Amino acid sequence: MSIASMQKISIYALRKDRKPILETMQRLGVVEISDLDLNNESFEKIDTENSKQTFAKNAKVANDAIEIIDMYTQRKKESLLFLKGRKSISKDNYYTFVNETQEIMRVAYSVVNSSEDIFEEKSEITRLTLKKEALKSWVNLDISENFKGTKTTNAFIGTLPGEHTLDELLKKFSNLSDVENIIFEIISSASDQTCVFVLCKKEDSDVVEETLKNMGFAFLAQPTKSIPKDKIDRITEQVKEIEKKIKQKKELIKSYVGIKNALKFIVDYYSLRSQKYDIVSKLIHTKNVFMLTGYIKEKDSKKLESILTSKFDVAVELLEAKGDDVPISLENNGFVSPVEPVLESYSLPGKNEIDPSPIIAIFYYILFGIMLSDAAYGAITTIVCGLILLKFKNIESGFKKAVKMFLFCGISTTFWGIMFGSYFGDAIEVISETFFGTKIVIPALWFVPLNEPMRMLAFSFGIGIIHLFTGLFLKLYQLLKIKNYKDVVFDVISWYLLVGGAIIYLLSIPTMSELLTLNFKLSSSVGKIGAVCALIGAAIIIFTAGRGSKNPFKRLLKGLYSLYGITGYLSDIFSYSRLLALGLATGVIAQVFNKMGCMAGGGVLGAIVFTIVFLIGHTMNIGINLLGAYVHTNRLHFVEFFSKFYEGGGRKFSPFFVNTKYYKITEDVVDG
Amino acid sequence: MDKYGIVLALFGAVISVLLAGIGSAMGVGLCGEAAAGVVTEDPSKFGKVLLLQLLPGTQGIYGLLVAVLTLIQIGILGGSAEVSFIQGLLYFAACLPMGVVGYWSALRQARASVAGIGIVAKRPDQMGKAMIFPAMVETYALLALLTSVLAVLNIPKISL
Numbered sequence: 083m084s085i086a087s088m089q090k091i092s093i094y095a096l097r098k099d100r101k102p103i104l105e106t107m108q109r110l111g112v113v114e115i116s117d118l119d120l121n122n123e124s125f126e127k128i129d130t131e132n133s134k135q136t137f138a139k140n141a142k143v144a145n146d147a148i149e150i151i152d153m154y155t156q157r158k159k160e161s162l163l164f165l166k167g168r169k170s171i172s173k174d175n176y177y178t179f180v181n182e183t184q185e186i187m188r189v190a191y192s193v194v195n196s197s198e199d200i201f202e203e204k205s206e207i208t209r210l211t212l213k214k215e216a217l218k219s220w221v222n223l224d225i226s227e228n229f230k231g232t233k234t235t236n237a238f239i240g241t242l243p244g245e246h247t248l249d250e251l252l253k254k255f256s257n258l259s260d261v262e263n264i265i266f267e268i269i270s271s272a273s274d275q276t277c278v279f280v281l282c283k284k285e286d287s288d289v290v291e292e293t294l295k296n297m298g299f300a301f302l303a304q305p306t307k308s309i310p311k312d313k314i315d316r317i318t319e320q321v322k323e324i325e326k327k328i329k330q331k332k333e334l335i336k337s338y339v340g341i342k343n344a345l346k347f348i349v350d351y352y353s354l355r356s357q358k359y360d361i362v363s364k365l366i367h368t369k370n371v372f373m374l375t376g377y378i379k380e381k382d383s384k385k386l387e388s389i390l391t392s393k394f395d396v397a398v399e400l401l402e403a404k405g406d407d408v409p410i411s412l413e414n415n416g417f418v419s420p421v422e423p424v425l426e427s428y429s430l431p432g433k434n435e436i437d438p439s440p441i442i443a444i445f446y447y448i449l450f451g452i453m454l455s456d457a458a459y460g461a462i463t464t465i466v467c468g469l470i471l472l473k474f475k476n477i478e479s480g481f482k483k484a485v486k487m488f489l490f491c492g493i494s495t496t497f498w499g500i501m502f503g504s505y506f507g508d509a510i511e512v513i514s515e516t517f518f519g520t521k522i523v524i525p526a527l528w529f530v531p532l533n534e535p536m537r538m539l540a541f542s543f544g545i546g547i548i549h550l551f552t553g554l555f556l557k558l559y560q561l562l563k564i565k566n567y568k569d570v571v572f573d574v575i576s577w578y579l580l581v582g583g584a585i586i587y588l589l590s591i592p593t594m595s596e597l598l599t600l601n602f603k604l605s606s607s608v609g610k611i612g613a614v615c616a617l618i619g620a621a622i623i624i625f626t627a628g629r630g631s632k633n634p635f636k637r638l639l640k641g642l643y644s645l646y647g648i649t650g651y652l653s654d655i656f657s658y659s660r661l662l663a664l665g666l667a668t669g670v671i672a673q674v675f676n677k678m679g680c681m682a683g684g685g686v687l688g689a690i691v692f693t694i695v696f697l698i699g700h701t702m703n704i705g706i707n708l709l710g711a712y713v714h715t716n717r718l719h720f721v722e723f724f725s726k727f728y729e730g731g732g733r734k735f736s737p738f739f740v741n742t743k744y745y746k747i748t749e750d751v752v753d754g
Numbered sequence: 755m756d757k758y759g760i761v762l763a764l765f766g767a768v769i770s771v772l773l774a775g776i777g778s779a780m781g782v783g784l785c786g787e788a789a790a791g792v793v794t795e796d797p798s799k800f801g802k803v804l805l806l807q808l809l810p811g812t813q814g815i816y817g818l819l820v821a822v823l824t825l826i827q828i829g830i831l832g833g834s835a836e837v838s839f840i841q842g843l844l845y846f847a848a849c850l851p852m853g854v855v856g857y858w859s860a861l862r863q864a865r866a867s868v869a870g871i872g873i874v875a876k877r878p879d880q881m882g883k884a885m886i887f888p889a890m891v892e893t894y895a896l897l898a899l900l901t902s903v904l905a906v907l908n909i910p911k912i913s914l
Contacts, residue, residue: 427882535904663896666903667812670819677822677831706815709808713889714896720886 111739429730457499507672546658579619586612675699774817774856
């Protein structure tokens with residue numbers, strides 16, 4: 083139930099055993115390997131950057147190949163993959179795959195290359211299609227494009243801007259000696275250009291050319307020997323050819339669908355090797371020996387030592403881990419560990435700090451429950467999370483923790499829902515009244531916050547005060563642990579006296595207790611004791627909070643400023659009013675949906691409408707309020723709770739382990 | 755004059771829904787744009803950015819909540835209650851915090867959310883922190899909600 087105690091481990095072994103030793107350590111996954119500084123000339127480091135990158139590249143190619151195969155076989159990504167987790171791989175399969183790595187990589191490259199080819203060929207098709215489109219307007223020209231004329235004639239093949247008719251064009255040539263001497267054909271005509279073929283006698287050619295030029299004539303660009311129609315046919319043929327090629331390549335890619343598992347293995351295999359080479363670069367070597375240092379949890383160290391010494395010639399040295407760089411690993415039971423990620427997402431415990439997870443767990447579940455506070459919503463959350471945990475044994479540990487956390491939160495929500503008498507809001511009342519004519523009310527075990535909001539507000543503040551005081555207590559505990567008794571009195575006890583005393587004094591004022599609808603009364607003499615305590619606390623703070631400064635005047639000012647921190651406590655306590663607000667939000671929105679549902683009245687139609695509104699409305703309400711409860715429970719811990727005692731700043735323990743994407747490689751397999 | 759009590763009260767309910775709803779709609783829209791940008795780069799972050807997009811949406815719901823409570827109290831939604839002019843004015847005032855604070859907090863929360871989406875785009879492992887920044891802003895919407903709800907629920911108890 084705390085921070086795991088760490089040891090510093092150093093391993094000295096023969097260089098020839100480096101590979102199997104590192105692999106053993108990777109499979110065990112218990113050592114965080116540090117980067118050794120090299121300041122001794124008799125040691126060397128090995129630069130593994132090249133091999134590392136080759137492996138990383140291979141892993142990437144295999145990964146791309148998997149994605150490409152998925153794309154062409156139109157397999158949807160398995161959406162619940164994260165629930166199923168990674169499959170284990172047997173020793174036999176492992177070696178089968180390892181023996182075939184070259185072959186599998188060849189396939190991977192072939193898939194990736196084919197996909198690139200397909201991409202290029204597709205753009206080639208686009209280019210050809212464009213060309214074909216341009217040629218279409220020349221399809222009626224039944225002679226070669228570069229036909230210049232015969233012995234006695236000259237030919238002009240080209241385009242005129244705009245749309246023209248034959249008659250209109252012929253009129254332009256009225257200055258010719260004989261219109262009969264010219265052959266004028268319109269190949270095609272469109273709004274932007276007219277394609278024409280003109281044949282005239284050689285002696286007329288200058289005049290004709292002049293006339294045409296004046297009209298904006300342009301020769302056909304890049305004419306070839308062939309007839310346009312043949313050209314078009316040829317392009318069509320080409321496109322068909324390429325399409326066939328694409329189809330073949332697609333088939334090729336699809337045919338590899340069976341090899342996907344092998345590719346997944348390759349991704350893991352090469353990323354593992356890449357990780358391993360990363361570690362190798364952190365070691366230092368002499369000619370025959372290598373050395374590594376790192377951190378290990380104390381409980382794992384004996385096991386690692388015995389495994390290594392039984393297999394190899396190694397010297398293992400274990401020392402007490404000291405200093406600021408020691409990584410943090412939290413160890414808690416199944417009830418507490420689900421909230422570890424919450425703590426982690428703030429910061430891990432720093433120097434001299436305890437692991438507050440157990441306390442967080444208790445308050446987290448309670449606060450979450452009060453915010454969601456509906457028995458039915460809680461039950462649904464509990465059942466869904468329970469089913470996930472039962473059905474998917476193999477889920478990844480991080481996700482499993484989240485599911486577990488919501489399971490406990492769900493149980494707490496159910497509890498508070500029963501206390502406050504909320505089941506899908508007031509669904510039971512509404513259903514019984516609308517459809518069965520009699521109003522059934524399940525009374526709240528404690529009270530209904532909507533009817534007594536002030537009482538709920540007082541309760542929220544109460545929870546808040548307990549939460550904050552627990553935080554302060556943890557500070558006290560931490561200070562006692564490092565035997566800093568002075569700070570215990572000046573920084574903790576003083577605040578307990580001030581805040582606690584002030585609260586007692588306030589509660590003893592009759593109007594205050596009436597306002598908060600408290601069912602107990604504090605006599606005025608108790609109030610006086612509270613007031614005295616508060617004054618003592620305030621005095622301690624004023625005279626000691628500035629004890630860091632030598633100057634007495636400055637010291638007093640600092641003390642007074644610290645006293646101003648009381649406003650922080652005030653706003654912290656008020657911040658817990660969100661327990662009421664979020665609880666009301668859940669309840670009232672649920673009621674709104676119930677009301678909307680029963681607007682169609684009783685009967686069959688009413689029942690159908692009600693069911694639809696009920697399902698949609700409550701699904702939405704659960705979703706939005708789960709999010710709200712999660713975010714605000716986090717906030718109450720991060721801001722209100724942690725500010726009392728917790729700074730964090732620890733570094734996470736990240737051991738060298740088998741970090742794979744697709745397979746769990748658990749068996750003791752050894753290879754290069 | 756007493757006839758106008760219920761009109762004033764309804765105005766209050768409407769303002770609460772209108773302002774808070776508009777604020778939320780604008781806020782969620784703003785975050786949606788940012789979220790869509792992230793998803794074009796990396797579709798696998800959809801779930802995470804969707805949660806961040808949702809955060810400024812709660813004000814609209816709180817607005818609705820206050821409005822519905824008011825409608826129930828003044829007898830428009832079931833039951834029949836006499837609403838005097840003064841009471842109508844009180845309901846109107848009671849609805850204002852949720853409407854006004856809801857509007858502005860949704861917009862500001864949306865900007866914090868957009869920044870959070872930026873965090874998720876670069877460092878998806880910092881999702882927890884990215885959600886806390888917008889949640890800080892939401893506190894004030896919750897306080898407004900609390901004020902409005904407490905006021906609306908307690909107005910009939912005042913003898914005027």
